[in-house]
Amino acid sequence: MDALDGAPGVRSARYSGAGATGQSNNRLLLEKLRGVERRTAAFVCAIALVEGGEPVGVFRGRVEGVILEEPRGGNGFGYDPLFFYPPFGCTFGEAGEEAKFGVSHRGQAMREMLRYLARVAR
Numbered sequence: 176m177d178a179l180d181g182a183p184g185v186r187s188a189r190y191s192g193a194g195a196t197g198q199s200n201n202r203l204l205l206e207k208l209r210g211v212e213r214r215t216a217a218f219v220c221a222i223a224l225v226e227g228g229e230p231v232g233v234f235r236g237r238v239e240g241v242i243l244e245e246p247r248g249g250n251g252f253g254y255d256p257l258f259f260y261p262p263f264g265c266t267f268g269e270a271g272e273e274a275k276f277g278v279s280h281r282g283q284a285m286r287e288m289l290r291y292l293a294r295v296a297r
Contacts (some may be wrong), residue, residue: 178211187253199254201246206258214242216258220280228280232291236283240267251275 183190183204191199208214217239224231238260246256248268256268260278263270267279276282 178213178215185203201254204242204254206245208242208244216240216242217241218254218280220257222282222284224251224288224291226293234287234291236280236285236287238280238283271279285293 177221183200185198189195191203217237220236222234224234240258240260242257243259243266246268247254247259247266249268250270250272251267254267255275256266258267259265260267260270262278263274267275
């Protein structure tokens with residue numbers, strides 16, 4: 176996240192420490208952002224494809240949004256209820272799974288990897 180110098184970053188699942196939950200992580204994120212105006216954030220995913228112990232490629236996805244001041248929606252998991260995606264006009268927690276997968280960081284990385292696999296399978 177921009178205002179937190181990249182935090183929670185790759186430790187997002189354990190952001191609030193040992194035994195972290197989605198709720199405790201969201202609570203800590205909101206505490207650290209209290210009073211912060213610039214709340215831009217991005218979900219980022221990298222999938223590594225390995226064959227025979229050797230890396231074949233790394234496939235990435237990224238989706239940008241804004242962290243709200245309170246959670247909205249019960250869909251998804253983790254930070255989804257706080258992550259507002261402007262093109263949808265709602266949080267990932269409010270969006271349907273199919274719509275979210277169409278733009279999500281994980282979906283982007285997976286589609287990139289599948290395109291690569293389709294090319295090399297010819």
